[in-house]
Amino acid sequence: MEATGPSPNETREILKAHPGTWAEVDRLAETLDTTLACARTCAVCADACLAEEAVAELRKCIRTNLDCAAVCQATAEILTRQTAPDWSLLSAQLQACGEACHTCATECERHAKHMEHCRLCMETCRSCASTCQRMREAIKH
């Protein structure tokens, strides 16, 4: 069986079907997909850490993973809405998301050599932090 999953085209396509779609819909689609992917990766990493023999040393990593997943999820939820946005709120949430991703990447980096899930999560979080930062700059008025 082939895992097909969501395609970035799908995200862009439905965002474009909004009657008042944004000018920068490609950036929006990218940021939405990236935050959703980061939420998923952090949640999987938390569970993988929980299953590790060294779970007692991974408490901070699990907690940080779960926090990052929650913050990315809330950010993604805001990004699904193009109707009557509040730029100041979006910016503050993107700032918190960047902070969460940075914290999580830093913690995962400590285990990245020994645990592939932490290495993957570190990379995803770094990429998400950059994407959030670019989005913040794009909406600065």
Next chain:
Amino acid sequence: MEATGPSPNETREILKAHPGTWAEVDRLAETLDTTLACARTCAVCADACLAEEAVAELRKCIRTNLDCAAVCQATAEILTRQTAPDWSLLSAQLQACGEACHTCATECERHAKHMEHCRLCMETCRSCASTCQRMREAIKH
């Protein structure tokens, strides 16, 4: 700018990095990605409906979209965890998810001819309902 977003390979890769990864990790990755994509699509459809001139006739669609997004999200969250699963709970949640997707597809179908977001959402919900059903059958013991 190219919207890159999550790739199905990413999901499979990190699920495989779990120390006790499931035998049917491809199916798990597919179901996880499909429920996440459906949650995203329903949330975007709710917001697009809200922006339509005919919003007053789309109340049920908006509500059903939001319900489906919440149920898909919870289902996805359970699917991120491979540690010590409870098959009976997973099955019940997949059943609720199939129900939510079926309800949402039926409602979106009514508007699919006039609104592209509803057409896309209908298709995504139908596909998610099938995926949940296949997963339920796969975990039946």
Next chain:
Amino acid sequence: MEATGPSPNETREILKAHPGTWAEVDRLAETLDTTLACARTCAVCADACLAEEAVAELRKCIRTNLDCAAVCQATAEILTRQTAPDWSLLSAQLQACGEACHTCATECERHAKHMEHCRLCMETCRSCASTCQRMREAIKH
């Protein structure tokens, strides 16, 4: 400082302010508050288990806590909406919620003698399972 928090009256009051409020708004308010309280308690229990010295033996409990929190949260979200409800979906989600609460109560019971958070979580989950069951019966047509 006194922790005041949400009052059940608040929930009932705002649900009643809906232009098409349900006949059984008291039951709705109770079920909504109970699922939200259960989501919160399960999330706190997961984190308390993670901090325990015996964390390696609490993996299943942590996972089950997180699942139950997610399922209760989705159920609560559906219960916040009185507009154009789908009884079949609500019933299926309440069924999954009861299942999640039952699973979580059973797992927490195993640790209830030694860990106060598991004892409290067991009680909250049992109460939530009953409340969901009563709500299911009430909406049966």
Next chain:
Amino acid sequence: MEATGPSPNETREILKAHPGTWAEVDRLAETLDTTLACARTCAVCADACLAEEAVAELRKCIRTNLDCAAVCQATAEILTRQTAPDWSLLSAQLQACGEACHTCATECERHAKHMEHCRLCMETCRSCASTCQRMREAIKH
């Protein structure tokens, strides 16, 4: 039937059962309960606005309600965890939460005279914004 719902004592009690409970557990319990109550109230207000005859004029209010609910929910989720907290992330998320509550209170205020749910939501959001601000000051190092 009496709607009983969550009691603030419950929140404090289970937070105190954590093996490494915080010194300021009363403040934590209050902030957690307040963000959860605000998430619930905003979600109910969104649905009540959707059911209003004047729904077309309430689009911004619905969107802002849904954003505020998502941000409060993520903030609450972080507040459920006392294990190995990151103060900088918590502070950034509390900042975003205050912003969301402020935005939502401002929008609801415009309809508060005519719609009781908006008046209640405005008050809850204002109270939540203050609570988040006090928590931010309390964790400043």
